[in-house]
Amino acid sequence: MEKICVAVRVRPPVSLETSGGVFWKVEDNRVSLHRQHDTPVSGTSYAFDHVFEETCSNARVYELLTKDIIHAAVEGFNGTVFAYGQTSSGKTFTMNGSADNPGVISLGVKDIFDAIQMMSNREFLVRVSYMEIYNEEINDLLAVENQKLQIHESLEHGVFVAGLREEIVNSAEQVLKLIESGEVNRHFGETNMNVRSSRSHTIFRMVIESKGKDNDSSSTDAIRVSVLNLVDLAGSERIAKTGADGVRLKEGKHINKSLMALGNVINKLSDGVKQRGHIPYRDSKLTRILQPALGGNAKTSIICTIAPEEDHIEETKGTLQFASRAKRITNCVQVNEILTDAALLKRQKLEIEELRRKLQGSHAGVLEQEILKLRNDMLKYELEREKLQLELEEERRSRKERDQCVREQQMRLQNHNSLVTSSGGNGSHSEEQNSKRQSFCEECSDSNGICQGGAFRTPCSKAAPNAFVVKRSNYSRLPEYSPLPDTFSNVADEDTWLKMNKGYIADLDSLQMTPATKVQSFPLNDGTPGCSNENYRDVQKLKRQLENVTEEKNEFQRKYSEEKILNARLTGEISELRQEVLVIREIPRRLYESVVSSKDFYEDLLCSMKSFAADGESSTAKKLVSISEIGSSLFSTLETNFLMAMDGDKSFSNNDSLVREQCKVFCEKLKSTISALILSEKAPIDNKQGKNSPCSCNNKGCAQEEESTCWKEKLSSELNTIKEKYHGLEKDLDLNNKFLETSKEMYDSLEREFRLLQEERDSLLNKVSESSQTLTMVTDQKENVLKDYNTEVEKKKNLEEEIKQFSAAFACRQKSLVSFHSDLKSKIEKLRAQNPVSVPKSRG
Numbered sequence: 133m134e135k136i137c138v139a140v141r142v143r144p145p146v147s148l149e150t151s152g153g154v155f156w157k158v159e160d161n162r163v164s165l166h167r168q169h170d171t172p173v174s175g176t177s178y179a180f181d182h183v184f185e186e187t188c189s190n191a192r193v194y195e196l197l198t199k200d201i202i203h204a205a206v207e208g209f210n211g212t213v214f215a216y217g218q219t220s221s222g223k224t225f226t227m228n229g230s231a232d233n234p235g236v237i238s239l240g241v242k243d244i245f246d247a248i249q250m251m252s253n254r255e256f257l258v259r260v261s262y263m264e265i266y267n268e269e270i271n272d273l274l275a276v277e278n279q280k281l282q283i284h285e286s287l288e289h290g291v292f293v294a295g296l297r298e299e300i301v302n303s304a305e306q307v308l309k310l311i312e313s314g315e316v317n318r319h320f321g322e323t324n325m326n327v328r329s330s331r332s333h334t335i336f337r338m339v340i341e342s343k344g345k346d347n348d349s350s351s352t353d354a355i356r357v358s359v360l361n362l363v364d365l366a367g368s369e370r371i372a373k374t375g376a377d378g379v380r381l382k383e384g385k386h387i388n389k390s391l392m393a394l395g396n397v398i399n400k401l402s403d404g405v406k407q408r409g410h411i412p413y414r415d416s417k418l419t420r421i422l423q424p425a426l427g428g429n430a431k432t433s434i435i436c437t438i439a440p441e442e443d444h445i446e447e448t449k450g451t452l453q454f455a456s457r458a459k460r461i462t463n464c465v466q467v468n469e470i471l472t473d474a475a476l477l478k479r480q481k482l483e484i485e486e487l488r489r490k491l492q493g494s495h496a497g498v499l500e501q502e503i504l505k506l507r508n509d510m511l512k513y514e515l516e517r518e519k520l521q522l523e524l525e526e527e528r529r530s531r532k533e534r535d536q537c538v539r540e541q542q543m544r545l546q547n548h549n550s551l552v553t554s555s556g557g558n559g560s561h562s563e564e565q566n567s568k569r570q571s572f573c574e575e576c577s578d579s580n581g582i583c584q585g586g587a588f589r590t591p592c593s594k595a596a597p598n599a600f601v602v603k604r605s606n607y608s609r610l611p612e613y614s615p616l617p618d619t620f621s622n623v624a625d626e627d628t629w630l631k632m633n634k635g636y637i638a639d640l641d642s643l644q645m646t647p648a649t650k651v652q653s654f655p656l657n658d659g660t661p662g663c664s665n666e667n668y669r670d671v672q673k674l675k676r677q678l679e680n681v682t683e684e685k686n687e688f689q690r691k692y693s694e695e696k697i698l699n700a701r702l703t704g705e706i707s708e709l710r711q712e713v714l715v716i717r718e719i720p721r722r723l724y725e726s727v728v729s730s731k732d733f734y735e736d737l738l739c740s741m742k743s744f745a746a747d748g749e750s751s752t753a754k755k756l757v758s759i760s761e762i763g764s765s766l767f768s769t770l771e772t773n774f775l776m777a778m779d780g781d782k783s784f785s786n787n788d789s790l791v792r793e794q795c796k797v798f799c800e801k802l803k804s805t806i807s808a809l810i811l812s813e814k815a816p817i818d819n820k821q822g823k824n825s826p827c828s829c830n831n832k833g834c835a836q837e838e839e840s841t842c843w844k845e846k847l848s849s850e851l852n853t854i855k856e857k858y859h860g861l862e863k864d865l866d867l868n869n870k871f872l873e874t875s876k877e878m879y880d881s882l883e884r885e886f887r888l889l890q891e892e893r894d895s896l897l898n899k900v901s902e903s904s905q906t907l908t909m910v911t912d913q914k915e916n917v918l919k920d921y922n923t924e925v926e927k928k929k930n931l932e933e934e935i936k937q938f939s940a941a942f943a944c945r946q947k948s949l950v951s952f953h954s955d956l957k958s959k960i961e962k963l964r965a966q967n968p969v970s971v972p973k974s975r976g
């Protein structure tokens with residue numbers, strides 16, 4: 133356990149004028165508030181690891197507070213250095229510095245490469261990234277397109293920012309250039325307190341990996357990976373002082389909120405292990421990223437910058453209290469070594485070889501035998517360990533198979549879901565989702581089907597600068613995509629397990645929440661415990677049933693839509709016919725009107741004719757009377773018929789024969805009357821014409837006769853006209869009757885068709901309701917399967933629990949192996965003590 137190193141740095145005052153009130157006095161590692169006459173103000177004295185006064189240079193701050201962390205990072209320890217303080221107190225000045233007074237970051241970068249140069253027995257791979265947290269959003273400063281990045285957590289990487297660009301670097305110059313380019317993208321703004329105020333927290337990160345060179349006999353194949361964070365926080369600010377409004381105000385609020393979250397985490401951590409309880413790392417992005425640095429596996433230094441002005445006393449006190457609490461935090465620092473099986477074995481063999489060499493030359497055969505025995509024991513343990521490892525592999529395999537089984541069930545359920553959704557009438561959404569999902573996977577997958585794109589681009593794959601980079605890249609590809617370590621052989625005990633987790637104890641359940649694309653897929657194994665054949669068959673059966681129902685339903689839907697189209701067409705035709713029928717129905721009315729007007733005309737005509745035939749007894753008069761009666765009866769029949777037709781009485785057409793009969797009689801009578809009239813009048817007319825034509829006599833009777841002849845001619849022509857009109861009407865009536873009959877037939881057939889369609893539609897509706905019932909049934913069954921699935925998940929959790937226990941047991945065994953080792957060593961020591969051997973100097 134190691135305490136966080138905390139220092140305070142006092143910025144030079146902005147103006148040399150003093151207010152004459154109080155001032156901060158620095159003495160050694162203590163800072164305290166004094167009155168003008170140098171008397172301390174009680175309760176305002178604070179002690180820290182270092183206190184830097186105004187005149188102190190960045191180089192000195194680096195030397196005393198940061199250098200160790202930088203060197204430790206090269207050796208495999210995680211490290212974090214961050215500057216905290218109110219706005220304009222000198223955080224950026226400390227971290228970034230200036231050309232003539234380089235800051236902690238550039239001094240650190242140079243030192244790292246110098247240290248790497250010095251370690252000739254190791255190979256290094258260094259990656260850098262630079263990000264800012266602006267308004268609670270993470271932006272990549274090395275790639276402006278990478279905005280709003282998300283934080284993820286995995287066993288391999290711990291807490292990491294997905295999609296952040298990481299550049300592989302070979303020299304300090306290269307890194308400083310990258311920082312320079314990143315600075316351009318950083319958010320700065322002017323406030324009343326600082327003309328160039330940082331409006332975001334920035335985190336410059338270096339990941340240093342190293343491995344002993346192959347030709348180094350003492351090398352153990354272990355890879356060291358350390359993360360170094362150099363953080364320039366935005367400053368806390370009082371809005372009244374900064375005069376922030378609009379964008380600046382919004383930024384200020386975010387800054388204060390995240391700094392408050394940092395303060396809360398520091399408070400909790402300073403409470404001591406027992407009282408501490410839940411640490412609210414997740415309250416802000418800043419605290420999540422700094423999680424390993426605060427109470428985790430990292431060497432951490434905090435530089436608290438303060439402004440000396442009397443105006444800022446309250447803020448300064450706040451900063452000093454923050455620093456005092458941070459001082460109480462302890463971290464659990466360990467070298468981050470990744471030990472492969474081979475590395476562990478090699479380490480053990482080296483130890484045995486060393487012992488054997490030490491014993492060489494000894495004449496004690498007994499000792500030799502003892503050693504042989506111990507070696508045999510050792511081999512036995514190794515065998516046992518291998519056996520255990522095999523068992524564990526087996527266990528892990530079956531777990532993977534179970535995972536696969538569960539996943540397949542999940543997919544089947546999703547299929548069910550989408551089928552049920554699509555059978556609900558609209559499957560486009562789920563199809564869209566599927567296609568999106570597919571395209572995402574295609575986008576993400578490499579040739580091995582391992583997801584590489586999008587959220588999991590970290591670490592950035594880049595051309596390898598040397599052989600180690602290639603080897604490391606190969607190595608890192610393997611375990612990175614598995615939520616559990618590939619082998620437990622390197623998990624010697626729970627401490628190592630912690631070490632692997634970078635101080636973070638992973639919950640296996642939450643591991644399931646790591647991106648699904650990282651989990652490989654396995655074929656379904658019926659023999660997998662917890663995933664029975666029966667269950668699988670049930671699901672298959674359900675799936676088939678659902679497919680059948682869906683097919684049937686689709687068929688119904690297709691037919692239904694066809695029927696709908698036909699129906700619409702027929703409805704159109706029917707309405708057209710209805711229009712026609714309306715027109716046809718108008719005809720009887722018009723005919724009726726013509727008949728009425730013809731009748732009036734006919735009656736007028738007959739009246740006039742009767743007036744000519746003064747002698748009512750004459751044959752002409754009699755004929756006229758009979759014609760008049762027949763005509764009247766004919767017109768009445770026609771009137772009645774058309775009235776019936778107008779009222780929609782279909783029996784009118786039956787009276788057709790009567791009308792015809794009457795018409796016939798009327799025509800004959802009319803003809804005979806006209807011919808009789810013509811014959812009776814012809815002779816006297818001829819006589820008159822022959823003798824007197826042109827009539828020259830002045831006789832009154834002669835004039836009357838002439839007038840009567842004129843009238844008769846007129847009458848006859850009018851009668852002819854009436855006859856023609858009547859014939860025309862007769863023809864029209866015939867035509868209309870025929871037309872009406874055809875329309876009636878068409879109408880009847882259409883009505884029949886319509887009724888058939890209605891019946892068909894009703895039967896289709898019935899079928900659809902049956903299918904929906906079946907669907908409800910299938911949905912119920914689906915719910916049951918879901919329940920089964922949940923049970924499976926429960927079982928899986930149990931199994932994982934078992935695996936955990938198994939791992940613990942395995943760690944125990946490993947421990948006993950280690951204790952056996954130490955026993956062995958102590959026995960050897962004892963034996964050596966009992967039988968002192970002269971060891972050659974070179975080996976001693």
Ligand SMILES: Nc1ncnc2c1ncn2[C@@H]1O[C@H](COP(=O)(O)OP(=O)(O)OP(=O)(O)O)[C@@H](O)[C@H]1O
Binds near residue numbers: 224
């Ligand atoms: N130790 C120092 N020596 C000389 N000048 C300093 C020192 N510390 C800060 N300054 C000056 O004070 C001003 C404010 O400093 P700086 O921008 O580093 O503050 P900050 O804490 O980063 O502010 P903010 O939180 O607003 O970004 C700058 O002009 C800087 O050059």
